[in-house]
Amino acid sequence: MTRVTDLDLSADAADLLEQLVDIESVSKNEQRIADAVQAALLPLTHLTVTRHGNTVVARTDLGHPERVVIAGHLDTVPVNDNLPAVRDQAEGTDVLRGLGTCDMKGGVAVMLKIAAGVPAPNRDLTFLFYESEEIETEFNGLFLLAQSDPDLLRADFAILMEPSDAVIEAGCQGTLRVDVIARGERAHSARSWKGVNAIHRAGEILDRLNAYQARMPVIDGLEYHEGLNAVFVNGGVAGNVLPDVCTVSINFRFAPDRSEAEAAAYVKELFAGFECEITDSAPGALPGLDRPAAKEFVEAVGGEVNPKFGWTDVARFSALGVPAVNFGPGDPMLAHKQEEFVPLEQVYRCEAVLRTWLGA
């Protein structure tokens, strides 16, 4: 066994973030960073630390009537010539640049600073440092924990520290993938009037996509924005054959006032006359800003709340009946980009907001 990497939780949040980024932790390769997080938390006597795969859970048990989950994933998308971390400037401010700075070790650094630095919070806390958020659901640490130890996810409110420019992003849109299939009849292209060209028939599918008008419902005062897009199209047999199949793979991002079943029904009706095969689906999450715990957090942050367009694990908390928001440092548009970075000011700001809200 290799030696566990030391993390210095007394360091400044930016220095701690740099240490975290330099522990490479692409999905399925999180053991080293999970070991480091676990080892750093174990000496803290106000926390009960447990390990589940490469997911680390740390809880206070102070007997408060309210419990809050603060969660962040430890993994990153694949390395793209963007490690180790580099101190830099962007848009006139100090940033840390490198894989995972934005998505989402900035949030993980804040979590560790709060875990170590707020030993007597005014609410009980459950910190979830989890594995494999960037890949298939079956490996997702939060998904696995919801199955093996659902009690660990129980809370009155959850904060997911995904990048949101240090502003609350509430709810999230659902996502559904459907293959819409046009069928024809093969024929030699020299005598095309003997067959039916499936690609030509798929023109009607694209026409319907082009005629689509995005719905933009306002929910709890937040304006969502749906989207219906072809993400793949494939058809063809040979250079001299009319193809008999053409498949348009469509991604529907739907506002959280629709259920998955409603979203599927909508898409099937829109493409009536074509075969529709749902290949993937995940529900959205309502903002839930009417819940008391959510309201208080919004006030602590200063009142600004935006809708979340991308799907995030807040939907998993929603499904468990726990209102949840995204709140973390970094621009979500930079996630998964080679040049991702996080403004250090946002890291400090998130830490300060949480400290204040937790009464430290």
Add this chain to the structure above:
Amino acid sequence: MTRVTDLDLSADAADLLEQLVDIESVSKNEQRIADAVQAALLPLTHLTVTRHGNTVVARTDLGHPERVVIAGHLDTVPVNDNLPAVRDQAEGTDVLRGLGTCDMKGGVAVMLKIAAGVPAPNRDLTFLFYESEEIETEFNGLFLLAQSDPDLLRADFAILMEPSDAVIEAGCQGTLRVDVIARGERAHSARSWKGVNAIHRAGEILDRLNAYQARMPVIDGLEYHEGLNAVFVNGGVAGNVLPDVCTVSINFRFAPDRSEAEAAAYVKELFAGFECEITDSAPGALPGLDRPAAKEFVEAVGGEVNPKFGWTDVARFSALGVPAVNFGPGDPMLAHKQEEFVPLEQVYRCEAVLRTWLGA
């Protein structure tokens, strides 16, 4: 090396055809069938046999003033659960069903029967059994032979034994392939309004294809029939990304009164506003029925002549100044179809017509 498959040239043409069909010979995999053809012809002392890749050439040199090329390709389109050959009935007559029965091992069987059974023809003969007709020109055995040994293609007349229902089909339509490219701008599908979906833009390409009206000009008394078809469509980056490129590959079959340049100009104008990249082009062949050698063969067959819709290698002979026609067993409409078959009566009839015309 595997053992060469025996072909029995003394067998009935239908039995010989069945042997040929059961040697799988999808394009680029013709070695086994070429070996078998070469081995069967080598013992025939009236023929000079040479091998060029997987193309086999067999010539008489009897000193006749006239030379005729009889040509057929050995390859087939990909297997589609239609091997081995099956004896069957269709439309009240005996047929052989299976991959290549129609396109065009029926013609190859006739060629082998004539090569073996007419040792003293009234015209000198050049038999060309060639490879890779069903794929890109660069692999076509006739194209390669025209470059390496053009003398082997010299003749006063050429008969290409492509399926034509045992009737002469004169001339052929040209073929052109063009990639029509729609471009957009990538964005995450959760925020699709930030990008431009290239697949959606390709809807306009399919709309123009659906609005296309085929031209049907009459040339030398024969009515041709043009066609414009998408044969491939491809676009997509990832399941959560708006794609920035979508390519529609289109095959234009044009009547022989248009040149290749005119055909290219027509297509480019039709898809104005999109990038167009010509990827393949071959000229048509005018019927050429005014040539004496063509007239004599038309009389021998009984006078019936139809226009040829499909591009065939008759255009290669036309380009060399050799008048050429298609004449072979099988319905050309069945070429490349899973259920292709050839009526055995047509195989026998083609053999008989050629025997008579060659004075046997």
